[in-house]
Amino acid sequence: MLIEPRFRGFICTTAHPTGCAESVRRQIETVKARGPIPGPKRVLVLGASTGYGLASRITAAFGCGAATIGVSFERPSDGNRTATAGWYQTAAFEREACVAGLGAWSLNGDAFSDGIKRQALDLVRDQLGQVDLVVYSLASPRRQHPRTGELLNSVLKPIGRPYASKTVDFHTGVVTDVAIEPATDEEIRQTVAVMGGEDWSFWIDALLAEGLLAPGATTVAYSYIGPAVTHPVYREGTIGRAKDDLEATAQTLTQRLSPVGGRAFVSVNKALVTQASSAIPVVPLYVSLLYKIMKARGTHEGCIEQAVRLFSEHLYGGSLSLDEKGRIRVDDLELDPDVQAEVAAVWPDVDTGSIESLTDIAGYRTEFFRLFGFGFDGVDYAADVDPEVDIPSLATDPGAGD
Ligand code: NAI
Numbered sequence: 109m110l111i112e113p114r115f116r117g118f119i120c121t122t123a124h125p126t127g128c129a130e131s132v133r134r135q136i137e138t139v140k141a142r143g144p145i146p147g148p149k150r151v152l153v154l155g156a157s158t159g160y161g162l163a164s165r166i167t168a169a170f171g172c173g174a175a176t177i178g179v180s181f182e183r184p185s186d187g188n189r190t191a192t193a194g195w196y197q198t199a200a201f202e203r204e205a206c207v208a209g210l211g212a213w214s215l216n217g218d219a220f221s222d223g224i225k226r227q228a229l230d231l232v233r234d235q236l237g238q239v240d241l242v243v244y245s246l247a248s249p250r251r252q253h254p255r256t257g258e259l260l261n262s263v264l265k266p267i268g269r270p271y272a273s274k275t276v277d278f279h280t281g282v283v284t285d286v287a288i289e290p291a292t293d294e295e296i297r298q299t300v301a302v303m304g305g306e307d308w309s310f311w312i313d314a315l316l317a318e319g320l321l322a323p324g325a326t327t328v329a330y331s332y333i334g335p336a337v338t339h340p341v342y343r344e345g346t347i348g349r350a351k352d353d354l355e356a357t358a359q360t361l362t363q364r365l366s367p368v369g370g371r372a373f374v375s376v377n378k379a380l381v382t383q384a385s386s387a388i389p390v391v392p393l394y395v396s397l398l399y400k401i402m403k404a405r406g407t408h409e410g411c412i413e414q415a416v417r418l419f420s421e422h423l424y425g426g427s428l429s430l431d432e433k434g435r436i437r438v439d440d441l442e443l444d445p446d447v448q449a450e451v452a453a454v455w456p457d458v459d460t461g462s463i464e465s466l467t468d469i470a471g472y473r474t475e476f477f478r479l480f481g482f483g484f485d486g487v488d489y490a491a492d493v494d495p496e497v498d499i500p501s502l503a504t505d506p507g508a509g510d
Pocket of ligand 1: 154155156157158159160161179180181182194217218219220245246247248330331332376377378379380381382383384385
């Protein structure tokens, strides 16, 4: 079939298998160009199919030469509908890993469930023996609690008082005002339960209990801080409470990892266009402005450059540095005071008439469609393409774990 982008708001309901494979290939090239990283050889990535998790898996495999197990929650094609981008990217990753002689296994299903954890533990034991690194990169709007069965939803709301700002429809470039009412205590509780640290600790406890963490094993999860303009809806809002919880979990996990000499880290990463971040009010407008400023300064990075820097400098490069709260900071270039001063100076002037010239909204759009495999030079989008693509390690049971 011919596959074209079909989108509403921040959701694109189609994905292009060849374009998704091109996205993976380009990330691999970026990692290879950086040269080998003396890092882990057996890696488990939770949330491995898109965004920061995929970039981490690619860096571990093609930078460190690691065998990887990736867990994600994606939908295969049913012949009429395309698969999700994360499905195609996982398939492409496995094919590239196979060519490179790197072990790669994937599980598709709900990482919050005990069932997928069981399957992952068995896979680690059978294929890798133990793991040296666990990357926790899940981003989800909901979680079914594995012990209580409660269905929990995360919301993106301020806490304590309403928040008003401007936001953009990045497809049309129309800038409008947005007002968001504060979250209830119940909404805060549920958001922390979805995006906080509890599930991360369930994973690490389960791996520890079965002796599947190698001596000196490391685990890392991803957080965000961002600029003052988004603080009310992000860092001081419901998702920020979840990130506080995630960061506190790193401290308790480091204590629990002491018997194996391991450590748990949170890495604060840069704002980037991903499926998760495009859903957050105000953030696409900020990211468009940030991209313009950072590209002009030559300091712009994507997920893959961030992951390479995290691995090669902090986790495995011998120059680990932590902030006053014990966090790794690869958002340093974003939060450079000069960059943020420029953001603050331009922000008041951005409106529908000026957005194309003052921000990199065009770059935002390009990146958004590339998340789904569209808009890559060298991909023939007029060619007939089969939407049904196997993930090699799942080929005998494409819905494994659902
Ligand atoms: P993403 O939407 O690109 O990736 C989410 C991943 O989680 C996908 O692999 C998806 O399949 C998987 N997933 C979702 N629900 C699942 C479930 N129930 N079971 C198994 N897998 C599931 O998200 P992104 O942006 O890469 O976010 C990853 C982490 O990085 C999050 O903690 C996010 O807060 C953090 N982060 C993101 C930033 C950004 O600007 N995108 C900036 C800094 C941190």
